[in-house]
Amino acid sequence: DTGVSQNPRHKITKRGQNVTFRCDPISEHNRLYWYRQTLGQGPEFLTYFQNEAQLEKSRLLSDRFSAERPKGSFSTLEIQRTEQGDSAMYLCASSRRDRGRTDTQYFGPGTRLTVL
Amino acid sequence: DAKTTQPNSMESNEEEPVHLPCNHSTISGTDYIHWYRQLPSQGPEYVIHGLTSNVNNRMASLAIAEDRKSSTLILHRATLRDAAVYYCILRASGTYKYIFGTGTRLKVLA
Numbered sequence: 001d002t003g004v005s006q007n008p009r010h011k012i013t014k015r016g017q018n019v020t021f022r023c024d025p026i027s028e029h030n031r032l033y034w035y036r037q038t039l040g041q042g043p044e045f046l047t048y049f050q051n052e053a054q055l056e057k058s059r060l061l062s063d064r065f066s067a068e069r070p071k072g073s074f075s076t077l078e079i080q081r082t083e084q085g086d087s088a089m090y091l092c093a094s095s096r097r098d099r100g101r102t103d104t105q106y107f108g109p110g111t112r113l114t115v116l
Numbered sequence: 117d118a119k120t121t122q123p124n125s126m127e128s129n130e131e132e133p134v135h136l137p138c139n140h141s142t143i144s145g146t147d148y149i150h151w152y153r154q155l156p157s158q159g160p161e162y163v164i165h166g167l168t169s170n171v172n173n174r175m176a177s178l179a180i181a182e183d184r185k186s187s188t189l190i191l192h193r194a195t196l197r198d199a200a201v202y203y204c205i206l207r208a209s210g211t212y213k214y215i216f217g218t219g220t221r222l223k224v225l226a
Contacts, residue, residue: 040218045214093160102150102165102167105152105160105162109158109159
């Protein structure tokens with residue numbers, strides 16, 4: 001178990017540029033989540049994948065945000081035309097369903113985005 | 117949406133027990149209560165979860181009120197490494213959306 005990895009760990013970009021983040025989940029986990037966290041706040045849910053299917057998206061996720069999980073393995077989160085308000089930590093988590101219809105999420109270290 | 121309420125911060129002395137409360141009066145009958153913690157500059161880390169009965173694991177205990185409208189995370193002997201933000205989390209009913217809230221920042225005094 002190598003844990004959830006995220007790349008890059010830090011990204012600085014200029015307003016208007018596109019950025020893409022990658023998440024590699026724990027290998028046997030079929031569930032994958034993306035969250036956004038700003039300073040002093042808890043993580044906010046962005047989207048959820050079960051295998052390759054994106055089953056849920058938050059209303060927070062504007063049209064500039066898109067996420068994919070081809071073949072149900074790694075996932076990417078792309079932000080187009082970045083704005084300063086997009087500056088945040090982007091967290092990925094993976095899980096598999098436990099007994100009793102819940103799951104335990106394992107989080108990656110996050111990608112910190114700074115938009116200048 | 118499912119909502120949790122926690123104190124913003126708490127302090128504890130090292131090697132003493134800590135009780136971290138959480139109110140979740142809007143919980144639905146089938147929702148699990150999850151607790152995660154987040155150390156500085158790291159992603160959240162699973163602590164414990166439960167449905168109705170009290171739960172114990174190597175990290176902590178979870179005491180759930182009979183009406184399930186509140187719960188308490190118990191760290192039996194706080195250490196300096198337990199200093200973190202602790203989140204009590206529900207999943208919004210009928211969705212995959214986990215709602216974190218602002219959590220409780222635990223300070224452990226040596």
